[in-house]
Each structure stands twice: as structure tokens, then as C-alpha cells.
Amino acid sequence: MEVVESSSFAAKRNNPDYLSVDKVSKQFGGFTAVNNVSLTIKKGEIFALLGASGCGKSTLLRMLAGFEKPSSGDIYLQGDQINNLEPYQRPINMMFQSYALFPHMTVEQNLAFGLKQDKLDKSKIQKKIDEMLSLVQMEHLKARKPHQLSGGQQQRVALARSLIKEPKLLLLDEPMGALDKKLRARMQLEIVNIIESLGVTCVMVTHDQEEAMTMADRIAIMNAGEISQVGTPSEVYEQPNSRFTAEFIGSVNILEGVVKVDEPNYVTIHCNDTEADVYIGHGITCFEGQPVAVALRPEKVAISSYAPDQKYNYVTGVVKEIGYFGSHSVYHVELPSGKEMLVTALNDIRWGNERLTWGDTVWVHWDDNAAVVITE
Amino acid sequence: MTSSVSKLNKIFLAIGFFFLYVPMIVLIVYSFNGSERVNVWAGFSFKWYGELFRDEAIMSAVWVSVKLAFASASAAVVMGTLASLVLTRAGKFKGKTVFGGMVTAPLVMPEVITGLSLLLLFVGLANSIGWPEQRGFITIWIAHVTFCMAYVTVVVSSRLTEMDRSLEEAAMDLGATPLKTFLLITLPIISPALISGWLLAFTLSLDDLVIASFVSGPSSTTLPMIVFSSVRLGLSPKINALATIMILTVLIAAVISYWLVARNEKRQRKLSEISH
């Protein structure tokens, strides 16, 4: 279910995966936009390609839509190879970042466009349009032209237009890119509800991790044309497999160290930044003396003005900066080594007297399961 | 800070418009002069308009020029649109640089060179393949299409590069073939550019003297050729009347189109206000 290793044609044929991308690469001139990417997507899944701009996620999406052809590799939809189909031959529809609503057509005509290409009869087209308009709650605006609609309304029409042909695969290109922040949160849930109610399989592209985590069942994190990790939102957050993923999703403290003790049920790591060793309460595949990175999420460490009662997993430091966010604060703690560590603390007491302030000497500590060891 | 600058700007604009319009106003005023002598005012009269319409040579040249401009503009829009699509949508191909050069060079090529070179081509063709047997409407048409299509290409390709490419992709994504996408999406969206390209080509063709003089034959005389041979000899009140008609036609057309555009914009603004 994760990254597919097998690639033989026969294996592909027997693969029950709904959509599979097999060792796909795309070069533009000398530039490799997508490098040997393999992915499988299950039926009914909402799958997000997440990455910074230029990471190749849009090129991959455009290859699924048919606007670009892979330089090498294959794309299968329900076992059929679709690499060489033109965009207009694929049972795949896309909601564009700019929505790409035809400016010279009304909402209704925009929805009818795709159905007319299939030469459906008029009554059937009208029936589908009416259903779709009521699904996205746009019945009252069906005679409007796109420029007479607000951003949120345009997005509903764009979504309706990409769903009306009942595509086997729905593609969303930066679905919230053109909306303001407040509207985003609402539309994210609304779009997911609509897609799930229809059971459509969906691949979306976004650079916004919150959006990917809210909307998608699984996320692929892309970097420099390659996939660095695939998993559910909690998997990629809690078990990053690489430093890149850990740093890309959320904020993280990375401590570098060397494995000191490697036992089947625990591991200790010596870090130069911490006076105490790091203790991991479970075994990992590594060897003694191996250099590793320890990833610690700021919300999984605690901060206090007194020494914790533990032998491992703590460090002292001085508060350098405090970011106050209302519900919580982020403390920037400078360690003796000069490294800065981020710690999040809930402000659960109003005007708490014990609140730390600049220049305080503090202890940062965490429990045995808080840290993730990255061995790459 | 900008008040002195904008004042200076207004002065320049005023000078510019004065410079542009006074000569035309003078022409119009003198076209209603009753006197034989162009510069002596002898009362308001429509006399020269009557003479103009009785002048068969001018009237038939008007007809030739209008037909020619219509045919040239229509063909130039087709060829220019094709050329714009080649430049903006066909990607890279062998010989694109040469093609680009042939599209832009006619914009600045001195007319005497274009005219002479085309004439020599027609003479050469007539000698080697026997066509064109006689120079006339067809040869002028070819010449006009060639230089007008360059202008159309500039107008249309600027609209095509501005256009959101994802509109065409969306149409294909929804199942429309490239040809259907062009006809149903691209063409309607660039139609304003096609119309202005056509109008531009029409006026350019209607206006051309030099190229037509080279490539025309004895049977076809265009309006600028008649006007030129007449004004070369000095001022002629009939030409004043002709000029007035041309200026007023353009003015009326401009006012109407301006009014249409303004009305359209106003309506759209109103509608979008309602929707928000």
C-alpha cells in the first residue's frame, strides 16, 4: 500500500490498486521535475501531494490529467494504462487553481460543457446540472457569469463542473489557493463532504500542510521531484522517516547524536546539545556508534523552572524569546551548546504567577516516547 | 508632490491634442467653403460634396478600395490568427525564428521596399509561370494581406498570451478535442482582438498608397492613388469634402464603439455589485 516495489507488467495487472503511478519521471529540457515516482491510490481515497513550490507535485498532477506526458514510467487507472491518452480521452477531471471557469458562459453553460462533449441528450444534461447545482447549493445563481460570482461561489461552480461527468478520478490543484483564510477553513470541510458523499477518488496538490492534513486521507510529501514519505496525516506527523519530512511538517527540534546503547527494548543516544542522554523507550533498527538525529516536537516537551526528577531526557537552558499566541506560548530556549530549542506550553492558567520570563534558567524535559529517531 | 507634474502633463496633453486635431478641423471647415479658391472663405456650401459624388473616377475608386479593404482584412485576420497560434501555442519547431522574423519585419519595413519587392515577385512569376497575367485587384490583395497580417498577429497574439491557459486545459479536461476547444473557448475569448485586428487591417488597407502603386495594374485604381495624384497638383476642395466624410465616418464609428464599450462595462459593474 505504500511505495510500490514490484513493477512487472503482470504484477500491475493483478494489482487491485485503483490508481497507480509506476516509476514515472518527467524531464523538461535538462531539468528533472519528477524523478522516478511510484504511488498507489485506493478507490474512494482523498490523496494529497504536499510540497513546496517547484517540488514537482504540479507536474505529477498534470501528468495524471494528461497535460504532460511522462518521460518514462507508466500510469494505470483501474489496471488500464493511460499514459498516452489525451486529456480529453481520460475519465479524469480537474478543478483548476484559477478555477478556469469559461468567462463567456453562465454557470449552467459551464456545467453543461463537459456533458455536451459526451453528446448526452438535453433532458439528461439538464437533470444532471440540476442535481449538481443543488449539491453545491448554487441553484439560485445558475444564470450568472463567472465574474459576477464571489470567490467561494466560483469555487463551488468549479468543483461542480469537475464532478458532473462523474470522473473516475478527481484532481484538485491548490483547491484553496484563491480563497482568503477565513473562507478556506469552511470550504475545506465542505469540499471533503461533497467528495465523500459522492465517493469520488481524489488527488489534490497543495503547498499548505494544514490543508493537506484536514482534507486528505493520505499524504505524499514531495521534495525535489521525489516522494519522501507517504502516510496518513498522523503518520507523517508522528513518525517522520526523514529529517526533511520532520522539518517540513510542523516545527521540530532536531538534536544530533550517536547511539550509545542499543537494546531490544530501549535505546540511548548521546547528544552534544544535552547534558543527559536521550532515552527511547522502544527498540529501533540501528547499531551502536551510529550517528542519528532525534526529532522532538515542541508540544511534546515540557518546560519548568526546576530540575525534573529523571536521569535521561532533559536539558537546561535560558529563555531567549517568548512568542505569545493566546492559547499557548512558544519559548525559545538557548542550550549551553548555543543551539536553540522550541517549546510549546499551554497557557491554561489565567495570569499564572509561575509564568516564565526572559532570562530565566529552565529545564526542558520529555518522556520516553516523545522523541523520534531518524536513522537515514 | 505630483500637482506640478500633473499640471505639466495636462499642458502636454493639450498641446498634443491641439496638434492632432486642428489640421482636421481646418479641413472640415474648408470643405464647406463655397469658393473655388481653397483659402478664401465664400460662405457655407455643400457644393463640393455634390461635385465629389458626381466624380465617377473617385466613386469607382472608393468602391474598389472598400472591396479590397474588406477582402484583405478578412484574409489577414485568418492568416494573422493562424500565425498568432503558431507563435503562442505551437511550442518550439524548426524555423520558428525565421517565422518570427517574417511576422514582425513587415511592421517596420519601409513601404517602398515592400512594394518594389512584391512587384518584382509578380513580374517574375508572370514570366515564369504565366501568373498573374495582369496585375490588379488580386496582386494588391496579396500585398495587403501580407502586411496587414503582421498587425493582426501582434494584436491577436498579445491577447492569446494574456489569456489564462488553464481555460483551454479545462475544456480539454472536460472532453473537448483541440479543435473544439479552439472553436468553443479560445475563439470566443479572443474575439474582441479579432474584431480590432480586422478593423486595423481594414483601415491599413484602405489607407495604403505606396504598396498599391507598385503592385496595381492599369485596371485597378484605389482611392489613395486617386487622392494622391490629385493633391500632388495642389489643394482641391473635392478632396476636402472626401476627407471630411472619412473623418466623420471614423468619428461616428469611434463614438458608437466607445459608447457600446462604456455601456457594457457599466452593466457588468452593476451586475457584479449585486452579486457581492
Add this chain to the structure above:
Amino acid sequence: MSRFNLKWLLILPPYIWLLLFFAVPFLIIFKISLSEAAIAQPPYTALFEYVNEQLTIHLNLGNYTWLFGDPLYFNAYMSSLKIAAISTVCCLLLGYPIAYGISRMSGSAQSLCLMLIILPSWTSFLIRVYAWMGILRNNGIINNIIMSLGLADEPIRLLNTEFAVYIGIVYTYIPFLILPLFANLVKLDNRYLEAAADLGAGPIKSFFTITLPLSKNGVIAGSLLVFIPVVGEFVIPELLGGSETLMIGKVLWGEFFGNRDWPVASTVAIIMLLILLVPILLFHRFQFKEMEDR
């Protein structure tokens, strides 16, 4: 494969048209510039001839040596370049402030002014030149005003002078300069000027350090749109210029229609093309960048 064919179906019609009616004619001009004038139909000698089943080529460089030998041609080229250069500068001096002024206007005023600039060029070019004949004549409006004010006793000769040629060129070509310049200036973000003012630059300083450098492309494109065609201009020097106004377009016309010397006319054209080659290539670079797909 079908995609490939479709693409060439699109490319070939305009390509072939332009090759045949724009590129090939230049080769023919060049060919004829190497032949001799003759009293024949057409009036020049053949360059290639089959005599006794043998191809003989009559290369004749006489037209070129003739052109270089006669100072008339040299002077005509020089004077054309001078007139084109001076009129381009005049167009710029008058056109830049106008283009700038319009570009800083708001919506409806802007489109109205822009239309007022374009409007004259929709009427006949010939008529616009003709209009100045009436104004500049000895008993035209300007001289009437001067004499009625008592500034001069007898009419000043304005028509058929180089001055009249400049007036005519600036009058008819200025829209070609204003339009590309406007298109460039209208894209200039007002915030740059605000930032410059905020950082202490006065309006004149920010014009020379911000506006002018940023509008360089518009200035070049507009200037070339005036300069290149004006070098070969025929109608304006013919109608407004005097016998002493030498311009190469007029010379070419005279050689062709007057002397019926097609080879010399072709040679004049070829040399004019060579002179204009660099400006034309420069123009192409600027224009093509605008048109190509990004």
C-alpha cells in the same frame, strides 16, 4: 503522429504565405539589383541565360558602383537617416509626456484619451498629410495669422521645406510611438513612485531614476516603429518637402516610376535594407519577446 500533423497544418499556411510573399521577394530584388536596365518587358536583362545549352550568369555590379559613385545617393541616404533620427527625437519629446500623462489617468479618462490619440490614425494617412498642405501654404492659415498680426510683410515659405517634412512626420507617426510607450508605462506600478517619494526622491529625480529606466523597452520599441519606416518614407517628402529635400524613398520612387530603371531602384532598396538591418533586428528582438509564448 496525428498531433504532429495537426501542428504543421497550423504552421504551414502562414509560413508558406510569408515565405512566398515576404521572404522570396527580397531575393528577387537582390537578383535584379545585379542585372542591367534594358528597354524590354520587363525592363532588365536576365541574370541567368541558357545559351547553347549552357547556363551563363550575367553578374553586373555596375548598379552598386554607380550608386557609390554618385554623391546624390549617398546624400539621400544620409539625409533620410538624419530626418528620421531628428523626427524620432521630436516624437519622443512630445510623445513621452503624453503617453506618461495618459498612463497615470484613471479608467474612463484614460480610455477616452487613448482613443483620441488613435482616432486620427484611423483616418487616411494621405488626408492627414494633405491637411498640412493647406495649413502651411503661402496663403494658408499660419501665414494668414502671421501677416494679419503684422509679424511679416510677405508670406514665409513653410510648405515644401524640410520643416514641413518634420511636421508631417511627427504628426502622422506620433501615435506609433505613444501606443507602445503607453502599453509599457501603464504597467508601471505606482508603488515604485510612492516608494521613491517615501525615500526622499522628488518628482523629477524619481522620473529619471525610476520611470525612465523602467520604460526603456517601450521607448526603444516606439522609437524604432517611427525611425525605420520614416527612413524609407515617400509620401511626406513628396507632398510637403521641397525639391531640395532629399529622401531615399523619393529617390527610389523616382528611379522606378520616373526613370523606369528597375535594377537601380532594386539596388537602392537593397542598400536601404542593409542600412536598416540592425534596427530591424533590434525591433524584432523587442517585439518577438512580447509575442512569444511564455
